[in-house]
Amino acid sequence: MPEKKKVKDILSQLFNKASIDYIQLEKQLILKPKVAAQEAPEIKVDKPEKFTISGHLKDSETGEALIGATIAIKGTSIGTITNNYGFYSLSLPKGNYLLQFSYIGYESKLEEIQLNKNQKLSQTLKLDETDLEVIVISATENDDLHTVNPLKKINLRPLEHNLKKESPEKWIFFNQFSLFLVLIQQVMVLYSFSHVEAIKIKT
Numbered sequence: 767m768p769e770k771k772k773v774k775d776i777l778s779q780l781f782n783k784a785s786i787d788y789i790q791l792e793k794q795l796i797l798k799p800k801v802a803a804q805e806a807p808e809i810k811v812d813k814p815e816k817f818t819i820s821g822h823l824k825d826s827e828t829g830e831a832l833i834g835a836t837i838a839i840k841g842t843s844i845g846t847i848t849n850n851y852g853f854y855s856l857s858l859p860k861g862n863y864l865l866q867f868s869y870i871g872y873e874s875k876l877e878e879i880q881l882n883k884n885q886k887l888s889q890t891l892k893l894d895e896t897d898l899e900v901i902v903i904s905a906t907e908n909d910d911l912h913t914v915n916p917l918k919k920i921n922l923r924p925l926e927h928n929l930k931k932e933s934p935e936k937w938i939f940f941n942q943f944s945l946f947l948v949l950i951q952q953v954m955v956l957y958s959f960s961h962v963e964a965i966k967i968k969t
Contacts, residue, residue: 814859817881821888822852823867832891835869840876867891 777790789796823832831852838845839858848854860882868874872891879887 816857816859817884818855818857819865819879819881819885819887820853820855821886823848823854823869823888824852824890825872826890826892829890832869832872835867835872835891838866838868840864840866 774790786797786799789798823835823837824830825832831850832848833850833852835848835852835854836845837847837854837856841864844856844858846854846856858881862878862880865877865879865887866874867877867889869891871894873894875889875891877887877889879885
């Protein structure tokens with residue numbers, strides 16, 4: 767007994783390789799030319815061509831590389847900073863730009879460029895003298911010797927005369943500071959010939 771097939775399956779088999787297609791409306795068939803499926807056209811988006819501008823930024827007087835200096839397109843947030851060698855590199859689309867070179871404590875510099883190819887552009891910056899503040903630190907010599915221990919008045923005139931007669935075991939001479947450490951009345955005393963007072967050293 768032959769296998770029964772559905773009408774839909776038979777029509778699909780008949781028109782599968784035919785050049786015509788069909789639409790089934792209840793008991794009627796509407797034939798129409800078969801349209802080959804077409805792939806959606808690929809949309810190409812042209813990316814703007816980019817070029818690179820690079821160079822070094824240095825101190826105008828010393829030639830020292832300026833590390834961490836900023837190179838930016840003026841009026842925008844687009845930019846870069848110099849590396850440990852004062853070198854920078856910035857890739858931009860073709861066009862005209864106003865580059866701003868800046869560094870803390872230095873005068874900023876503007877440079878207008880027309881970027882239509884890879885370019886080298888090195889710059890130097892000057893110190894901003896208007897921001898420099900001169901601070902003068904002076905030191906005054908204080909002739910008074912101070913210590914946390916109380917001072918003890920000692921008549922040093924005989925000591926100065928007789929110090930040379932004392933045995934070396936009783937005193938120590940600090941040549942760098944012209945000071946003597948002397949044992950007087952069972953007290954260690956720091957003595958200087960340039961002062962009229964001695965400082966009591968706690969023993």
